[in-house]
Amino acid sequence: MREHSTQQEAESAPGCAVPATATEVLLDGHRATRDRVARSILDHGPSSAADLASRLGLTTAAVRRHLDGLTAAGLVESREQRVYGSRGRGRPAKVFALTDGGRDAFYQAYDQLAADALRWISDAVGGGKAGEEAVAAFARARFGRQAEKYGEALSSAGAGERTEALAQALSADGYAATVRRVPSAAAQAPAGAQLCQHHCPVAHIAEQFPQLCEAETEVFSRLLGTHVQRLATIAHGDGVCTTYVPAPGAASSPALRTAAGRDTDAAPTAGTSTDDSASAR
Incomplete structure (x- = not known):
């Protein structure tokens, strides 16, 4: 998930290519921002974009861009957050969790x-x-x-x-x-x-x-x-x-x-x- 300067430019452009494999995405440079997002989900469990932004010191918009890339690569999936007991009005919050492929790529490393x-x-x-x-x-x-x-x-x-x-x-x-x-x-x-x-x-x-x-x-x-x-x-x-x-x-x-x-x-x-x-x- 190393983001070289050329990769960062490509990611900001519409229709950027998705890395070939989950392992390639997660293992090619653990300091990249996208890897930090995925690692935070691994360490803390299913998380909302706002939670990730707060933990990583990023804007919610930036986190969502990385989540979109991780989702496209099959590493992350979104789901509704389950709430126990009484729940307030409105739709449940959306959280993002690693898929089996996302977990496996981390575990290999x-x-x-x-x-x-x-x-x-x-x-x-x-x-x-x-x-x-x-x-x-x-x-x-x-x-x-x-x-x-x-x-x-x-x-x-x-x-x-x-x-x-x-x-x-x-x-x-x-x-x-x-x-x-x-x-x-x-x-x-x-x-x-x-x-x-x-x-x-x-x-x-x-x-x-x-x-x-x-x-x-x-x-x-x-x-x-x-x-x-x-x-x-x-x-x-x-x-x-x-x-x-x-x-x-x-x-x-x-x-x-x-x-x-x-x-x-x-x-x-x-x-x-x-x-x-x-x-x-």
């Missing part, structure tokens, strides 16, 4: 390096069980550093607000997290919650190294002060990473495992839904 590094860590200690534990130790150290930052965000939250505070902290790191309140099976019992991560920057790596997901779940449990259950992960082919968080004093609910994490178009901001039908999907 960045994920292979990370996968090679983790495989080297495993092989350096002899592979097998020792290698798995070495990767797990790395994952725990990585998420442990994140936990320190998230802990500060949760320190001022009340007992019933910690899951929402964690979702907001995760969203700030590009995980596009939301919270769904889940009614308890027992009458008069407090509701639990589903912490949903609609985007995972390391999903392709976690496919090969599940220790990353396991370490993240351990961190969630420690931060929230309760045993949590990972119901679904993007790394295993689900639409959303979903973690069940029981209400204070309540037991975990394995029944909520059914059909968790199938919603791929949810809004990429932290929030709460009390819609029972949404949490049962």
Whole structure:
């Protein structure tokens, strides 16, 4: 996606040619503006043109021009932003998300390096069980550093607000997290919650190294002060990473495992839904 001066002139002209392949667009110079737009969507999940302009310090008109080029190349697609709970008047906002081709082009460039590094860590200690534990130790150290930052965000939250505070902290790191309140099976019992991560920057790596997901779940449990259950992960082919968080004093609910994490178009901001039908999907 390197934009040489001649390419920039060509792009400003009507009917400019679309690059031949998705990989060519994304891998030919990661500092180009169009690559920054695509990378921001990758890191933060589905985003509106206004959100992208704010994050990148560009005008909305400039962002839309790059989005048009990415869409023409098959790297980005637009969709209506899904809103949980009550919605105001007017049409839903339009957001832009990477297509499978767009994600694959990025993963070819960045994920292979990370996968090679983790495989080297495993092989350096002899592979097998020792290698798995070495990767797990790395994952725990990585998420442990994140936990320190998230802990500060949760320190001022009340007992019933910690899951929402964690979702907001995760969203700030590009995980596009939301919270769904889940009614308890027992009458008069407090509701639990589903912490949903609609985007995972390391999903392709976690496919090969599940220790990353396991370490993240351990961190969630420690931060929230309760045993949590990972119901679904993007790394295993689900639409959303979903973690069940029981209400204070309540037991975990394995029944909520059914059909968790199938919603791929949810809004990429932290929030709460009390819609029972949404949490049962």
